[in-house]
Amino acid sequence: MKKIAILSGKGGVGKSSIAASLAVMLARNKKIIAVDCDVDASNLALVLGLKADAFESWQPVQTSEKAALIPEKCTHCGKCKSVCNFGAITWDEKKGEPIFNELLCEGCGACQLVCDADAIELKKVENAKVGFGRTKYGFYIVSGQLNMGEAGSGKIVSVVKEQAYELAKKEGVEIALIDSAAGIGCPVIASVRDADYGIVVTEPTPPAFSDMKRALSVLDHFGIKYGIVINRYDINKELTEKMEKFANAHDIPVLEKIVYDKKFVDALVNLTPIVTYDKKYEKIFSNILAKVIDHL
Numbered sequence: 001m002k003k004i005a006i007l008s009g010k011g012g013v014g015k016s017s018i019a020a021s022l023a024v025m026l027a028r029n030k031k032i033i034a035v036d037c038d039v040d041a042s043n044l045a046l047v048l049g050l051k052a053d054a055f056e057s058w059q060p061v062q063t064s065e066k067a068a069l070i071p072e073k074c075t076h077c078g079k080c081k082s083v084c085n086f087g088a089i090t091w092d093e094k095k096g097e098p099i100f101n102e103l104l105c106e107g108c109g110a111c112q113l114v115c116d117a118d119a120i121e122l123k124k125v126e127n128a129k130v131g132f133g134r135t136k137y138g139f140y141i142v143s144g145q146l147n148m149g150e151a152g153s154g155k156i157v158s159v160v161k162e163q164a165y166e167l168a169k170k171e172g173v174e175i176a177l178i179d180s181a182a183g184i185g186c187p188v189i190a191s192v193r194d195a196d197y198g199i200v201v202t203e204p205t206p207p208a209f210s211d212m213k214r215a216l217s218v219l220d221h222f223g224i225k226y227g228i229v230i231n232r233y234d235i236n237k238e239l240t241e242k243m244e245k246f247a248n249a250h251d252i253p254v255l256e257k258i259v260y261d262k263k264f265v266d267a268l269v270n271l272t273p274i275v276t277y278d279k280k281y282e283k284i285f286s287n288i289l290a291k292v293i294d295h296l
């Protein structure tokens with residue numbers, strides 16, 4: 001199975017909307033699975049018209065740990081409080097013992113390491129859910145959602161991918177389309193590291209240009225081939241030209257330039273990928289896919 005990752009560096013450039021249309025077009029000729037790894041703001045299923053309550057299954061996931069006190073063992077030394085860099089430990093003056101704040105605890109384990117009395121345990125907590133459902137376009141989507149206030153999205157991405165690959169194997173899937181999180185942090189690295197090709201979506205604004213370069217450096221690090229899509233290229237043609245020059249100078253294929261069109265918003269509001277909402281976009285997305293498949 002080949003894996004195509006769609007990433008952007010900066011959020012809000014239309015990544016998931018483009019991923020949805022690519023998935024719909026790709027599914028016309030290939031057996032695919034869509035994998036929504038944007039676990040902090042997963043919305044690919046919704047863009048494909050599949051609401052969370054229409055998923056076939058959701059399973060709770062435990063990938064993070066929180067520190068908890070074993071009161072009978074505590075010798076009240078206070079060492080744990082002094083090493084917590086996340087402000088997750090306060091002091092109960094009455095009892096003379098630490099209080100652990102679950103919401104602030106990052107599960108780093110530093111407090112446990114310094115506790116000579118062995119009075120701290122790290123407990124697994126449910127911090128996300130992973131589910132799958134079949135879209136009306138005939139392919140499955142696997143999606144992860146981090147619970148409110150929880151951290152550890154990189155690990156959740158790994159669970160989402162594991163479950164997606166398992167389902168893909170059963171279904172005889174040829175291509176997995178991975179919608180990565182925005183940025184270049186842990187969840188992005190977990191999303192793209194095993195990809196065969198990266199499609200980097202950007203737009204002609206200075207932050208998007210600089211974040212695109214950072215996203216490219218992640219792909220370079222993993223030796224993944226890539227191309228870029230410049231979305232809403234006509235909102236700043238001068239900067240688009242600069243981006244194209246940059247791409248030429250670095251031998252990066254510009255897979256497509258897409259105009260700014262209010263219909264993208266209308267399509268989103270109607271929970272419909274743009275290629276279904278306005279058929280004139282089919283050709284543009286087919287062109288992108290033809291170029292990507294050439295590189296796989």
Ligand code: SF4
Nearest residue numbers: 074075077078080115
């Ligand atoms: S380091 Fe251990 S023994 Fe000391 S206050 Fe913290 S929990 Fe209690």
Ligand code: SF4
Nearest residue numbers: 084105106108109111
């Ligand atoms: S596990 Fe880390 S973050 Fe949590 S309370 Fe202990 S030191 Fe603080």
